[in-house]
Amino acid sequence: MTDDDLTLLLMSGSWYPENAYMTLLADALREAGVDVRTPPLPLFFPLTRAVLANRDADAMQLDWIYDYYVTTGTGFGPANALVSFLRAAAFLVDLALVSLLDVGVVRTVHNERHHEGLYPRTERVVNESVFAVADAVTVKCGAAADAVAAAYRVPEADEMDVVPDGSFVAAYENDVSREAARRDLGIDDDAFVVLFFGLIREYKGVPDLVEAFAALDAPDAELWLVGNPHDDRTEAQVAALARGDPRVETRLEFVPDERIQYFLNAADVLALPYRRILNSGTAHLGLSYGRPVMAPAIGCLPETVPPENELLYDPSDADGLAETLRRAYDHPDLESIGRANHRHARSQRWARAAAALTDIYRNAADGRRRRDRSTRATDSR
Structure with missing residues (x-):
């Protein structure tokens, strides 16, 4: 990665291609010179497979974690819970593998907890595992940092980066009186x-x-x-x-x-x-x-x-x-x-958000690479 090059895997981009937030963010990052990719997310090991298919990626952004494990469509509550548990276990293995690869992980927190309160114990384990692996955590406001710090063991409020969103003015038509x-x-x-x-x-x-x-x-x-x-x-x-x-x-x-x-x-x-x-x-x-x-x-x-x-x-x-x-x-x-x-x-400018996030992605990628070099040096002794 040079001073000018940055490749980002926007992991929810293929799930939410028409989501206004995702579209506005991706457009602003591209305008800031970031190579934004939205890899397809297969059922098994989507994070690891995304990195292996994009070996030049510097960082990945994880948004809505629930999509990786929450299951509600079997028509039978106990079956939903079992499948969600198994998917969560597979996701944690996927996360562990990604932590060994040469890519910075940035978690963007949109919700403190699942809105319907599904599988709270599984949710806590998954969220705290993601927080532990992440090289950076971003929130939308100071109150969100305080709420997340109070709800989970990691991270502390001052360890999170506050990056407010831009506006939706440009996202929707507004010409009807x-x-x-x-x-x-x-x-x-x-x-x-x-x-x-x-x-x-x-x-x-x-x-x-x-x-x-x-x-x-x-x-x-x-x-x-x-x-x-x-x-x-x-x-x-x-x-x-x-x-x-x-x-x-x-x-x-x-x-x-x-x-x-x-x-x-x-x-x-x-x-x-x-x-x-x-x-x-x-x-x-x-x-x-x-x-x-x-x-x-x-x-x-x-x-x-x-x-x-x-x-x-x-x-x-x-x-x-x-x-x-x-x-x-x-x-x-x-x-x-x-x-x-x-x-x-x-x-509220998306360009301002993109500039802040670009620095966060770059620092996450550099930090991960420094730790990887340090680990390899220690292992070789």
């Missing part, structure tokens, strides 16, 4: 629209939002629940809750990229009532569309939104969500919050 978006969706111009957007999962607190919205005495308010439910049980639960209030509209389905702007631009506020969260791509999406974001002050959210977004609430306050919803409804100038959010989003 509020009026046109509302016309398309059949929303009255004077309605107050609260939007939940994204994959609907238990930890995102959609039932809590429906309950808080039911307490909002505002006939002109509408709550839109838009996104694909994680499973049939979640879909049935949300549909049943929505039937209890005629002001609640649902679009329980996947939303293609070209339709995202209609829902975001039609909304007055984006509500993200997470029960637990570390990072939120949907919050970044809301900022990129200039929407006020209502959410709990947990994880990276306080560091994601600007100070003008005065709609974060204390999650330990049982009435926090309902009171913030009322505050948003009564707010005299939500548009000013939206403008501040959009300015903040535009200031």
Whole structure:
């Protein structure tokens, strides 16, 4: 590796080729001069096989570790658990082999734990093994470093590199006006629209939002629940809750990229009532569309939104969500919050993230090679 050459294996790139985060990151790294490769990930020993197929690689980035072992599709819970355990064991062998090869390993932490809490003991072993092998660990904010350090034995908070994401402004179309978006969706111009957007999962607190919205005495308010439910049980639960209030509209389905702007631009506020969260791509999406974001002050959210977004609430306050919803409804100038959010989003540059990550990859690769040379020298004595 010369001062100018750096080859990176972006290990989740082939799994998530249309993921906005992955696309924006890969593009920014390539613009920074990094040779980014997204190797296919076979079922057995994907890490080792990726390195052996790319012997000139300097570093690899590991993102969503669960994909390497979590299994849910057998239709039988004990079988899922057994297959997940066996896959996790194979992944740990794969990880051990990679630790012997001449490539730096960088772990990027997106979640503190699996969102559905699947196989917590296996998850702890896998995560701590990855942390132990990794030459660098990156997180999105200081709060994430503290959370990861508190949850696992390694690494310490000051050993992690904080690299905030850029914005999603360039990722999605945004040329439909509020009026046109509302016309398309059949929303009255004077309605107050609260939007939940994204994959609907238990930890995102959609039932809590429906309950808080039911307490909002505002006939002109509408709550839109838009996104694909994680499973049939979640879909049935949300549909049943929505039937209890005629002001609640649902679009329980996947939303293609070209339709995202209609829902975001039609909304007055984006509500993200997470029960637990570390990072939120949907919050970044809301900022990129200039929407006020209502959410709990947990994880990276306080560091994601600007100070003008005065709609974060204390999650330990049982009435926090309902009171913030009322505050948003009564707010005299939500548009000013939206403008501040959009300015903040535009200031978040992927080029800045790519520059920081390039240094991290390079240092990880150099550190691994120094240790390998030291080990070989010791062995030869």
